[in-house]
Amino acid sequence: MKRRPSFSRAVFATTIVFLSMPLLVLVLYSFNESKSGSWTGFSLRWYAQLFLDSPRLWRAFGNSAIVALSSALVATVIGTLGAIAVNWYRFPLRKYLRTITFLPMILPEIIIGVSLLIFFSGIGLRLSLFTVFVAHVSFNLPFVFLLVLARLEEFDASIIEAARDLGASEAQTLVRVIIPVSMPGIVSGFLTAVTLSLEDFVITFFVTGPGATTLPLYVYSAIRFGVSPVINALSVVMIVGTIILTWSSRNVLKYIAAK
Amino acid sequence: MEARKLIDISMNLPHCALRIEDGSDSVAGPVSATGNGLPRGRALQGGIMECGGAKKKTVKGSDVVIEHVRKSFGEFKALDDVSIDIRKGEFFSLLGPSGCGKTTLLRIIAGFEAPEGGSVLLDGQSVLPLPPDARRVNTVFQNYALFPHLSVFENVAFSLRLKRAPEAIVKARVSDYLALVELQAHASKKPSQLSGGQKQRVAIARALINEPSVLLLDEPLSALDAKLRQHMLIELDSIHDKIGITFIYVTHDQQEALSVSDRIAVMNSGAVLQIGTPQEIYEAPATDFVARFIGETNLYEADVTAVSGERVDLLTAEFGAIVVTATNPPPAGSRISWTIRPEKIRIGHTEPRAARDGINVVSGVVAEPIYSGFQSKFYVDTASGAQLKVIKQHADWSDEGPELAWKDDVWLSFSAEDAYIVEVRR
Amino acid sequence: MTRLPGTAKTPGGLYAAPSLVWLSVFFLAPLAIIVAYSFLTPGALGGVEWSPTLDAYRAIANPTFGKVTVNTIIVAMGATAITMLIAIPCGYYMARSEHQNILLMLVMIPFWTNFLIRIYAWIAILGNEGFLNDLLLSLGLVDQSVRFLYNRGAVMLVLVYTYLPYAILPLYSTIDKFDFSLLEAARDLGASKMSAINRVLLPNIRGGVLTAFLFTFIPIFGAYAVPLLVGGTESYMLGNLIADELTKSRDWPLASAISMVITLVTTLGVLLLLRANGTSVLGGDDHEAAEPAGEADALGAAR
Numbered sequence: 001m002k003r004r005p006s007f008s009r010a011v012f013a014t015t016i017v018f019l020s021m022p023l024l025v026l027v028l029y030s031f032n033e034s035k036s037g038s039w040t041g042f043s044l045r046w047y048a049q050l051f052l053d054s055p056r057l058w059r060a061f062g063n064s065a066i067v068a069l070s071s072a073l074v075a076t077v078i079g080t081l082g083a084i085a086v087n088w089y090r091f092p093l094r095k096y097l098r099t100i101t102f103l104p105m106i107l108p109e110i111i112i113g114v115s116l117l118i119f120f121s122g123i124g125l126r127l128s129l130f131t132v133f134v135a136h137v138s139f140n141l142p143f144v145f146l147l148v149l150a151r152l153e154e155f156d157a158s159i160i161e162a163a164r165d166l167g168a169s170e171a172q173t174l175v176r177v178i179i180p181v182s183m184p185g186i187v188s189g190f191l192t193a194v195t196l197s198l199e200d201f202v203i204t205f206f207v208t209g210p211g212a213t214t215l216p217l218y219v220y221s222a223i224r225f226g227v228s229p230v231i232n233a234l235s236v237v238m239i240v241g242t243i244i245l246t247w248s249s250r251n252v253l254k255y256i257a258a259k
Numbered sequence: 260m261e262a263r264k265l266i267d268i269s270m271n272l273p274h275c276a277l278r279i280e281d282g283s284d285s286v287a288g289p290v291s292a293t294g295n296g297l298p299r300g301r302a303l304q305g306g307i308m309e310c311g312g313a314k315k316k317t318v319k320g321s322d323v324v325i326e327h328v329r330k331s332f333g334e335f336k337a338l339d340d341v342s343i344d345i346r347k348g349e350f351f352s353l354l355g356p357s358g359c360g361k362t363t364l365l366r367i368i369a370g371f372e373a374p375e376g377g378s379v380l381l382d383g384q385s386v387l388p389l390p391p392d393a394r395r396v397n398t399v400f401q402n403y404a405l406f407p408h409l410s411v412f413e414n415v416a417f418s419l420r421l422k423r424a425p426e427a428i429v430k431a432r433v434s435d436y437l438a439l440v441e442l443q444a445h446a447s448k449k450p451s452q453l454s455g456g457q458k459q460r461v462a463i464a465r466a467l468i469n470e471p472s473v474l475l476l477d478e479p480l481s482a483l484d485a486k487l488r489q490h491m492l493i494e495l496d497s498i499h500d501k502i503g504i505t506f507i508y509v510t511h512d513q514q515e516a517l518s519v520s521d522r523i524a525v526m527n528s529g530a531v532l533q534i535g536t537p538q539e540i541y542e543a544p545a546t547d548f549v550a551r552f553i554g555e556t557n558l559y560e561a562d563v564t565a566v567s568g569e570r571v572d573l574l575t576a577e578f579g580a581i582v583v584t585a586t587n588p589p590p591a592g593s594r595i596s597w598t599i600r601p602e603k604i605r606i607g608h609t610e611p612r613a614a615r616d617g618i619n620v621v622s623g624v625v626a627e628p629i630y631s632g633f634q635s636k637f638y639v640d641t642a643s644g645a646q647l648k649v650i651k652q653h654a655d656w657s658d659e660g661p662e663l664a665w666k667d668d669v670w671l672s673f674s675a676e677d678a679y680i681v682e683v684r685r
Numbered sequence: 686m687t688r689l690p691g692t693a694k695t696p697g698g699l700y701a702a703p704s705l706v707w708l709s710v711f712f713l714a715p716l717a718i719i720v721a722y723s724f725l726t727p728g729a730l731g732g733v734e735w736s737p738t739l740d741a742y743r744a745i746a747n748p749t750f751g752k753v754t755v756n757t758i759i760v761a762m763g764a765t766a767i768t769m770l771i772a773i774p775c776g777y778y779m780a781r782s783e784h785q786n787i788l789l790m791l792v793m794i795p796f797w798t799n800f801l802i803r804i805y806a807w808i809a810i811l812g813n814e815g816f817l818n819d820l821l822l823s824l825g826l827v828d829q830s831v832r833f834l835y836n837r838g839a840v841m842l843v844l845v846y847t848y849l850p851y852a853i854l855p856l857y858s859t860i861d862k863f864d865f866s867l868l869e870a871a872r873d874l875g876a877s878k879m880s881a882i883n884r885v886l887l888p889n890i891r892g893g894v895l896t897a898f899l900f901t902f903i904p905i906f907g908a909y910a911v912p913l914l915v916g917g918t919e920s921y922m923l924g925n926l927i928a929d930e931l932t933k934s935r936d937w938p939l940a941s942a943i944s945m946v947i948t949l950v951t952t953l954g955v956l957l958l959l960r961a962n963g964t965s966v967l968g969g970d971d972h973e974a975a976e977p978a979g980e981a982d983a984l985g986a987a988r
Contacts, residue, residue: 082704089697108907
């Protein structure tokens with residue numbers, strides 16, 4: 001039996017209350033009949049408005065989904081190959097790749113957003129959903145890279161050598177050994193990329209163009225004018241969605257690991 | 260035909276079973292192309308089962324000729340002009356301390372490293388231009404290198420799957436090889452569910468299913484505990500006896516090398532110091548390093564005072580005048596190193612009977628007795644300040660070994676025949 | 686760890702090429718452009734004119750920008766300090782707990798929803814018509830709404846809320862790896878409880894503490910959305926300044942120069958971290974990858 005330190009326990013409990021309180025307030029208010037802060041009675045009207053009468057919100061959600069899935073997919077393919085190269089092969093610029101996959105993760109988002117905005121305007125690329133996609137691949141790629149790399153580092157080169165030794169060509173080794181072995185890292189890299197992309201506000205804010213509003217941008221424009229009960233309802237839907245997604249992706253990962 | 264039937268029923272030896280099952284080369288396809296046309300029949304050593312009627316250890320596989328191989332990593336010379344002839348079907352060990360180049364040599368044979376010079380020939384054909392997947396050589400890796408995402412069955416089936424072998428063939432061959440390493444019951448398990456010894460056996464079956472003509476084993480037992488290592492060693496030896504191909508076994512453990520090898524190459528600092536049978540290596544080490552590395556020994560320098568035939572008189576700083584033997588004695592006046600193995604020194608409380616011709620007698624004090632049941636080891640300080648290692652096997656109840664205690668005065672003696680010259684300094 | 690020999694046949698370069706190209710073009714090149722722009726003269730309607738000058742850097746030192754810089758440092762240091770003070774005991778408690786998975790889930794609660802919605806939730810709580818004012822009014826504790834939002838305190842509160850899990854996770858994983866029997870060994874050798882913690886625990890979790898510090902300090906130092914939404918004019922931060930210079934004043938060199946300052950502070954912090962963790966600077970040996978990878982895991986999960 002481990003000793004329970006009472007001080008740290010109290011801090012932790014308080015912290016959890018602190019962390020969950022805003023969400024509880026959102027859940028509560030999403031069922032509030034009135035638009036103002038005071039509780040006037042239970043109602044589902046904001047949910048009705050969310051689902052039935054918020055076309056701009058759903059368009060933004062659609063944009064977010066498109067960008068998240070496409071940028072995560074591209075980042076996963078590119079990042080996985082990069083991680084395989086760094087972990088198992090010697091090639092020129094290896095150190096350089098390590099560095100430029102590390103930097104985007106540590107720089108504040110605003111730097112990436114601003115530099116991409118200046119870059120896009122410099123090369124004359126019109127801001128649109130495409131520039132958002134490019135920006136999202138750029139900040140997702142390092143995460144996929146490092147998550148796959150972390151997985152690959154559990155194995156040393158001998159399993160590649162074993163595959164070659166047993167008669168596999170380079171391509172067969174990639175398809176039959178390297179990719180299956182990296183699969184848990186690849187899947188968690190992809191899921192992380194989707195999450196990061198859906199979550200991003202700052203970078204998207206700078207590189208987005210007309211008609212390319214993502215969900216965070218929509219939320220931003222809604223809350224700039226104060227409290228909006230539809231956003232309360234949206235929050236609750238997102239919380240439920242996240243819980244379901246987390247739960248199912250955990251099972252997917254478990255399934256992959258067990259397989 | 261009679262013999263074949265018998266085999267068909269009872270044989271679970273992979274090479275035989277396969278051959279009999281399909282009756283031709285065609286089904287096995289490219290897999291069996293690694294064979295070299297020798298008759299496939301062979302027998303378990305000890306004659307439990309006979310294949311093809313003959314009760315003998317089959318010699319198969321390829322001979323491996325390594326000529327003047329050089330390899331360096333930056334400044335570090337991993338292999339410096341190494342030449343070794345390995346015979347068909349031999350259990351050949353590369354023995355040496357870590358960093359001696361043995362693993363590098365193995366990786367060159369496998370195709371994972373390219374030498375800077377020299378050649379590697381399999382049955383007279385150079386393999387250096389071939390990538391690892393095109394060599395008729397398979398490797399058992401030190402850390403097993405099992406594919407974590409595949410079951411035991413699929414790990415073993417890996418090579419066959421690459422060649423798109425028909426399902427029936429895959430099933431039959433994999434179960435044959437799993438039977439060879441006694442893992443049939445674990446076919447559907449994942450590598451992570453296996454013990455170290457079981458993983459090692461999967462690695463062996465996986466490497467053998469390709470029917471290589473040479474199997475390379477890179478410290479295959481180093482990750483196992485001592486007891487299991489003993490057991491696996493015996494199993495490896497019996498697998499070698501069953502399939503009869505050339506085994507090249509890399510190890511730093513002299514005990515392992517001595518117990519299973521047909522021949523051993525002792526390596527140090529990128530060079531081969533001696534090649535010979537275990538007995539030759541142990542009994543007649545070519546250099547001081549070999550003498551010290553193999554087993555335990557007492558190694559000293561001395562001057563040759565007289566030579567008559569194989570008998571050599573020495574003057575030692577430690578024990579005065581002693582007598583040793585040498586098949587090719589150096590002339591009087593030479594400075595040499597000589598050795599006597601600890602188990603060849605007799606130890607006792609009483610002085611041996613009057614020194615016979617060629618008996619060397621030394622007195623000393625037991626500085627450290629180490630009792631380990633069946634034997635004792637003694638560190639004995641002599642009057643000159645030298646320390647000799649002595650090992651005494653304990654015989655029956657009358658043996659006085661266990662009674663030899665700390666600080667006891669003891670007599671040591673050894674025959675000239677057991678002491679020999681290792682290196683001639685000048 | 687051994688790597689395959691780099692012969693022409695091995696496809697390492699082939700596998701690495703897409704990452705190399707993508708990040709060089711869409712990450713490094715933009716960064717390089719910022720560096721260049723920061724030394725140029727602003728164009729009339731945004732953009733730059735190609736005459737080199739240090740004006741942008743001089744402008745950072747003037748009183749207006751100086752005030753913002755000072756405020757940024759105060760907010761970043763203050764919020765980071767508060768975060769660390771909360772995160773260390775939390776990480777310790779989690780590491781010592783038998784229900785680590787459940788506690789991890791609890792710490793991740795804020796991530797069940799979107800970053801912006803987390804900020805929005807605080808607006809809903811602290812706003813003039815928000816939950817807290819509603820509560821205080823109905824309890825009769827105040828006569829009229831209290832203005833909780835749009836000041837430095839609100840910015841720090843929301844920043845602490847946002848980055849607390851980023852600090853807790855690395856601390857937890859470091860403390861979890863710590864062998865607590867070492868503390869007993871220290872006590873056995875005559876150390877008091879406090880000196881055991883100071884001399885044995887802290888040196889061993891130093892890497893985690895630094896990681897947590899930087900994971901909090903760096904994003905807060907470059908914060909944009911939080912001060913924009915819950916801050917007032919006096920809690921303006923460098924991130925907001927960059928955006929304003931870029932979109933309102935259209936002084937791109939100045940925006941670039943401020944970005945350079947943030948980038949330099951960030952890089953310095955990370956070099957410090959790598960040094961303290963005893964790893965060579967970026968992309969050296971293989972073992973060093975494990976650390977940032979673990980951090981990426983935590984960070985990825987957190988974000």
